[in-house]
Amino acid sequence: MFGGLHSPRPLPEDGALVAVAREFTPRVEAPTPTPVLLDLSGLGRLWPTPQALGRALLGAAAARAIEAQAALAFSRAAALVLARACPGLTVVPAGGERAALAPLPLDLLGIGAERLLLFRRWGLRTIGDLARLPPVALAERLGPDGPRLAHLARGEDEGLLVPTPLPARFETTLELEWPVDGLEPLAFLLSRVLEPLCAALAARGAKAASLAIELGLVDGTVHARALKPAAPSGEARTWRTLVLLDLEAHPPRDTIARITARAEPSAARATQFSLLDPAQPSPERFAETMARLHEWTAEGRSGSPQLVDTHRPGAFAVSTFAPPPLPRGTCETVPRLPRVALRAFRPPRLAHVALKDGAPAFVSAPGVRGAVAACAGPWRASGDWWDVAFSREEWDVALALRPGQASGGLYRIFLDRLREAWFVEGELD
């Protein structure tokens, strides 16, 4: 049996009627705030007669200050139309749907104004008038909509009930009897907040992509933090560690009286573990490690280096460290020649360079000083004239050994032609 619940007056809030319906059954179809359709199958054990069940529905609505009208029928279409049409409670016995709908006006079927005008021109006034028309003739004139309307007018259902999912809001609040101070007692309380939250997420097959923590403080203010790890997680332990690490770095300024955790759900990670491919890092452990490095990550000093598409010397970018999954079967490394690397000085060190026959003969800069034993260059580079222009002459210089030194060192120096100054870019190592 199905039930229709409708409120002819404005609702106190949009989901009020749905909330009433959910007190009776989780299978509620509510594309609009009113009317709503309930699947009442199996409730006969609690309410012996449909009338008792209907009265309970109206009573629950009245308890929420909603003036409602209800209809119970064995067809969804009939229950919905009758709930909108008839005040109070209407109960339709099995097989009586067509007769119950017949005297009602056509506009209750929820058909468009244009189609309603057409039916009025045909002389149709009630649902019964439409139900009497042959479906084939209606199909010839109205297309596939014709038979659908004919079935609806007879109180016959098409398709299946599509339950409206519960609103995806995952929030847990814990009001503390005694305020807590410090992170150690908070760790236990966080478990009490996060475990039901993660259980609720798991029940919906979801994980939390981000977590908002609000700590209500004794002084009346709220200490709010938002966490968004590299990968969604549904593990309460992981979230607790991340929250504690974040609160270590950003502690609340007063004792805590209330804890609220709100999760933003995301689809669970669909990863098939493999025995043959290289093991990939666990996203939970990965997020935990990055959170422990918060001193480095918070200041933007960590990540993956990235080359940028420019000829400007020393240009690079640093992106968030998120290693991509390995393509299957490509774990063999391509042998490469080992190379001399540059150890960059950032910023380049201002140098005094003495020239002899146009080539550097002596270099002096902080930490770098010596006569040039051998050099290669100059190599000119310029560009970015439309932005911050650069123009330079590069030299690789090997400095001569000095007493007490194990190595003279090999450095890359350059003459900035725009500033007319020499710099040491770095050490070649």
Place this chain on the structure above:
Amino acid sequence: MSAVSLPALAPVPSPAERKRALEDLLRARRLQADAPPLRGEDRRLRPLATGIAEMDALLGGGFPRGALSEIHGPASSGRTGVLLALLAQTTGRGALAALVDPLDRLDPSSAAAAGAELSRLLWLRGPRVASEEPPPRTLADATVAVATLASSGLFDVVALDLAGASHERRRLPSTTWLRLQRLVEDTTTAVVLVAEEHVACGPGGAALALEAVALRWSGPPGPARLLAALAARARAGRHGLGSADFALAAS
């Protein structure tokens, strides 16, 4: 007749429990470690090769896992070139590597030229300062970061670049390296220090002392000349028992 008490039977795990336990093992990447070895299976962890044949031969295959190793040598002796070769080999296999760089010396172009897969390299950079020495606490924070990375089990190589910070390094407590060695002993991570002189090398770790031997240029002095290669010599162990010559090509 005396009653005979039967020993309590251990509860038989349900298929769901067994599945969950198996998934936990897979997730913790301990399945292979906990399962009995297969016939002929070698459970010893392979050292991490640098890809420089002479160096790997000298080290007995590469830098050992679960140990503290070091590469030390004066300026321009090839320390960074060897380190980047190790990072290139590690990231090229699909593993993750981390470089803690308190003096912010890494040149990403050099790392890419060495063949490192940059998306698999985590780079922790020190604060940007104009002075030659890092600010106080930078090296202490860097060693804490190395400990965090090494104990996470996510990275095959965690490198700490101390070259150029000798003065600041001497302020670190002497137990720092002992603690770091203890921390990595039970992991599969190789911690590698890069410095100008000997710092620390744990038992089982590799100590590699480098020195520049010669510079090769592309031709006689003149405008078209290029740096061709840096020839260097590596000595393994505290007492330099073995040595190998190798060359780093200029970019």
